[in-house]
Amino acid sequence: MKEETxxxxxVTVFSDYICPFCYVGDARLEKLKQHFELDVDWSFFEIHxxxxxxxKPVSELGYPPQQWQxxxxxxxxxxxxxxxxxxxxxxxxxxxxxxxxxxxxKELEGAMFERLHKRLFTAYFVDQKNIGDENVLREIAREVxxxxxxxxxxxTDEAYERRLEQQQTRAAMLGxxxxxxxxxxxxxxxxxxxxETLITAAEYATxxxxxxxxxx
Numbered sequence: 001m002k003e004e005t006x007x008x009x010x011v012t013v014f015s016d017y018i019c020p021f022c023y024v025g026d027a028r029l030e031k032l033k034q035h036f037e038l039d040v041d042w043s044f045f046e047i048h049x050x051x052x053x054x055x056k057p058v059s060e061l062g063y064p065p066q067q068w069q070x071x072x073x074x075x076x077x078x079x080x081x082x083x084x085x086x087x088x089x090x091x092x093x094x095x096x097x098x099x100x101x102x103x104x105x106k107e108l109e110g111a112m113f114e115r116l117h118k119r120l121f122t123a124y125f126v127d128q129k130n131i132g133d134e135n136v137l138r139e140i141a142r143e144v145x146x147x148x149x150x151x152x153x154x155x156t157d158e159a160y161e162r163r164l165e166q167q168q169t170r171a172a173m174l175g176x177x178x179x180x181x182x183x184x185x186x187x188x189x190x191x192x193x194x195x196e197t198l199i200t201a202a203e204y205a206t207x208x209x210x211x212x213x214x215x216x
Contacts (some may be wrong), residue, residue: 006037007206014045014171014181017102017120017131018095020075020086021192025180026121027082031195036202042106042117043167044099045179048092053132055093078192085126093124093132096164097155101137103163104154105146115144 015022079086185205203209
């Protein structure tokens with residue numbers, strides 16, 4: 001039997017490497033690739049720009065203890081369901097440099113961005129590395145084969161700063177206040193939703209399903 005051709009689909013993903021639900025959302029996006037030929041535009045959204053690069057305890061994020069416990073229980077259940085490793089959350093950091101590096105990696109050979117992208121998530125959420133630390137980021141870059149000059153450029157060239165600013169502006173125009181966010185065709189899906197929800201939005205976007213009952 002001839003394998004069905006996957007429909008092409010453009011998806012813009014708003015994400016941050018210190019957002020645990022973005023880590024889950026990334027895994028669910030991978031499952032969407034099993035059904036559609038995705039062209040993914042990664043648009044970064046810095047969730048804690050005031051965090052220090054040296055990191056700080058998650059207790060200082062300001063969440064009430066019971067709310068934090070519920071969030072973490074929900075996160076752990078999601079990670080388990082998706083087969084993701086997840087170390088206990090003890091600290092948070094500043095993601096700005098990591099986002100600049102990822103933006104610069106988009107310009108390199110095909111698989112470079114994907115390797116860096118995945119490694120930034122696992123470095124933070126599995127290995128508990130501080131991806132706000134420049135030395136840690138350079139170590140990660142070496143692991144994935146990102147040239148040192150590309151890292152230097154990412155951290156010094158104002159063009160990458162402007163790109164992050166443009167992405168933040170775009171998110172604001174779309175009404176995005178948190179991540180992950182998935183712009184699938186004209187449909188905006190917010191949060192680390194079940195993969196079935198992403199598939200449904202994708203079917204609406206590609207005309208495979210009629211969206212009369214769809215609610216953003």
